[in-house]
Amino acid sequence: MASKRATLADVARLAGLSPTAASMILNGRPDTRLSQDAHDRVNAAAEALGYRPNVAARGLRTDKTLTIGFISDLVATTRFASGLITGALAAAEEAGHVVLVVETGGDPARESEAIGAVLDRQVDGIIFATMRARELFVPDIPAGTTAVMLNATNAKHPTSVLPDELAGGARAVELLVEAGHREGIALLGQNDDVEKDLFRSATVARRVAGIRGAMAGHGLEFIAEESIWLWEPEGGYQAMRSLLDRGVVPRALVCMNDRIAFGAYQALSEAGLAIPDDVSIVSFDNDELAAYLRPGLTTVALPHEAMGRRAVELLLAGGVAGETLIPMPVVTRASIRAAG
Amino acid sequence: MASKRATLADVARLAGLSPTAASMILNGRPDTRLSQDAHDRVNAAAEALGYRPNVAARGLRTDKTLTIGFISDLVATTRFASGLITGALAAAEEAGHVVLVVETGGDPARESEAIGAVLDRQVDGIIFATMRARELFVPDIPAGTTAVMLNATNAKHPTSVLPDELAGGARAVELLVEAGHREGIALLGQNDDVEKDLFRSATVARRVAGIRGAMAGHGLEFIAEESIWLWEPEGGYQAMRSLLDRGVVPRALVCMNDRIAFGAYQALSEAGLAIPDDVSIVSFDNDELAAYLRPGLTTVALPHEAMGRRAVELLLAGGVAGETLIPMPVVTRASIRAAG
DNA sequence: AGGACATGCTAAAACCATTTAGCACGCTGC
DNA sequence: GCAGCGTGCTAAATGGTTTTAGCATGTCCT
Known part of the structure; x- marks a missing residue:
């Protein structure tokens, strides 16, 4: 099969024309004066030979390779943010592009190396992505x-795509309010006093601001706030236990992410408290986990896929300075009690 | 910054030599007779100009692009098998290669398109990966x-990399036996009678064979086998409930995957049964989930990352016909009661 | 009749690196 | 004095495409 790829010269020869003519016709050059007959012959020849242009050769001439570089720290690795890649791949494909993925582990030396590697391959543009926005x-x-x-910011490169955490944070609180919660709401994961020295991703601050803004807007206050060092289930479990041990039994929980919520589920279950009848829970991220819990966890999703798509759209549009904020959709499951 | 990339001609000019000489020296051609002085001058010039060869131009001449095509159905998408990509990326990077990732969603038309797209870019080889081995x-x-x-087989392309499910299946049973379990072992997810019409991934059969082989080897029999339509937590929950409702309380569980095990955890917890004191659980995959459960789930891991690495190693070695089986490591946590 | 212009096409350069073939020079050996 | 050979290097072709410049013809206008 296909012993040798057909070249443009082959097509031209078969059509009885010059490579120049064949090139112009196949690229649909607008202002050319080639006859309809020539068009037909070239197209037929290309079809017959199964001709596909050699991208390397074309790139050499035009500096366009229909290829995008996707450089990330841990996006592919951690599976958490892999939606960023998925979205980017899909959008790239739709635009006839292909994606060169390089993972650096966050190591600056490998980052430089990666940039070199993709630049050597004449990519049309580069997307820099991080697992946690920063x-x-x-x-x-x-x-x-x-x-x-993508999911990152950089002073020298002003085009960036981020989740709209401010609105998302507010939305989480709204969900509780709409279900009739006004008292006994606790916050798990964040406590400004304790957290101010911790490094969290750049967008966490916005998420918190959204939450606090909405609370204040409704004239509400948290009954308790628990800081958590590592935002993993274990931390959520401990925080919830600690709350319960101190005798505070919230009617609703805002968890800073789904893994914390998972930990809270476990502690609540041990304490014989039912979700959502005894306590409602709302959370963030829409981790894979959220769908597996019983009852399903209602959460404000990180729109990774949409972000990935948007990044390549912006890239192909040549970059639009400024932050593009992608809305965080709420995924409604069953962890918030019905309104009333 | 870098207004224009330096070309080989620039390097040659600065070194006062011909491009031919510069090319030979930079590529470390063995049999050349160029002087030490020439070597030094070229290397210095390349360094000074920050020269990096244009991969497209080189590829045009040599048909080698130091680029690998990675075509998958849903690997990046589903985050489950993303370790395959991670491993491939890492191994590729170590070998100075770069990876073109294309996701097809399993659609044959897009698969053809994807192959075309990567071939157009002159890749040195292609890895075909599937999320579920098939x-x-x-x-x-x-x-x-x-x-x-990768995680797949195909008659025309005999080089394949698969997890060693036969050994892995057996290992799971061994773990239980080593902990002293000989009776009351149930199997969740698989029941040959019911399953024989279901399509499962190609390697599930081996996993089952490994399990049954080890059971038979120790002269053991399952107290019960529950088939599960969808291997998700909900299915695991239902199956465990059904077992319990029928009055069978196993002392140990072999779950076909971690998500089923998660469901079993939930049902067991509701029934007031403690893991591992009342029932031990062993499972497969080492899903992200397994680490989050309380107690942590002991599981026989799908070695995705190692598989991805191996695939590019084989590819760069030119392909070695036959199946390469990657061992499945056991990840010991706390869901199996201590021996005794 | 002859210049201007439109029409339909092509030759050749350019992109950048690799590679084949071979040139020029100096030395050895007879 | 010269054939033969080793040494150190280079000219030019090559790969596949795009693009610039321009060559023939034929038509129209005055």
């Missing part, structure tokens, strides 16, 4: 190469 | 392009 250091890249920051 | 249909690819099947 300011990302980016080595110099040649002027003229457009870059977009 | 026989994969692969459109024709030109002879001479090496292909390796």
Whole structure:
């Protein structure tokens, strides 16, 4: 099969025309004056030979390769944020592009190396993605190469795509309020006093601001706030236990992420408290976990896939300075008691 | 910054030599007779200009691009098997290669398209990966392009990398036996009678064979076997409930995957049964979940990352016909009661 | 009749690196 | 004095495409 790829010259020969003509016709050059007959012959020849242009050769000439570089710290690795890749791949495919994925583990040396590697391959642009939204250091890249920051920000490269955490944070509180909760609401994971020295991702601050803004807007106050060092189930479990041990039994919980919520589920279950009858829970991220819990966890989703898509759209549009905020959809399951 | 990339010609000019000489020196051609002085001058010039070869141009001449195509159905998408990508990326990077990732969603038309797209970019070889191990249909690819099947098999492309499910299945049973379990062992997820019409991934059969082989080897029999339609937590929960409702209380559980085990945890917890004191659980996959459960789930891991690595190693070695089986490591946590 | 212009096409350069073939020079050996 | 050979290097072709510049013809206008 296909012993040798057909080249443009082959097509031209078969059509009885010059490679110049064949190239112009196949690329649909607008202002050309080639006859309809020539068009037909070239198209037929290309079809017959199964001709596909050699991207490397074309890229050499045009500096366009229909290829995007996707450089990330741990996105593919951690499976958590892999939706970013998924979205980027899908959008790229729709635009006829292909994606070169490089994972650096966050190591600056490998980051430089990665940029070199994708630049060597003449990519049309680079997306820098991080697993957790943050300011990302980016080595110099040649002027003229457009870059977009995905789930990240960088002073030199102003085009960035982020989740709309401010609105998302507020939305979580609204969900509780709409279900009739006005008292006994606790916050798990965040406590400004304790957290101010901790490094959290850049967007956590916005999430918190959204939450506090909505609480204040409704004239509500948290009955308790528990800080959690590692936002993992174990931490959520301990925090919930500690709350219960101190005798505070909330009627509703805002958890900073789904894994914390999972831990809370476990502690609540041990204490014989039912979700959502005794306590409602709302959370963030829409981790895989959220669907597995019983009852299903209602959560404000990190729109990873939409973000990935948007990043390549912006990249192909040449980059639009400024932050693009992607809405965080709420995924309604069964962890919030019915209104009333 | 870097207004224009330096070309080989620039390096040669600065070194006062011909491009030919510069090329030979930079590529470390063995049999050349260029002087030490020439070597030094070229290397210095390349360094000074920050020269990096243009991969497209080189590929045009040599047909080698240091790029690997990774075509998968849902690997990046589902985050479950994303370790396959991670491993492949890491191994590729170590070998100085870069990976073009394309996701097809399992759609044959997009699969063909994807192959075309990566071939257009002159990849050195293609890895076909599937999320769940299975026989994969692969459109024709030109002879001479090496292909390796990752977590998949294909008659035309005999090089494949698979988890060693037979040994892994047996190992799970051994874990229980080593902890002193000989009676009251139930199997959750698989029941040959019911399952024989269901389509499961190609490797499930081996996992089951491993399990049954080890049971028989120790002269043991399952106290019960529950088939589960969808291997998700909900299914595991239902199956465990059904067992309990029928009055069978196992002392140990072999679950076909971690999500089923998660469901079993929930049902057991509701029934007031403690893990591992009342019932031990062993499972498969080492899903993210397994670490989050309380107590932590002991599981026989799907070695996705190692498989991904191995696939690119085989690819770069030119493909080695036959199946390469990657051992499934056991991840010991706390769901099996201590021996005695 | 002859210049201007439109029409339909092509030759050749350019992109950048690799590779084949071979040139020029100096030395050895006879 | 010269054939033969080793040494150190280079000219030019090659790979596949795009693009610039321009060549023939034929038509129209005055």
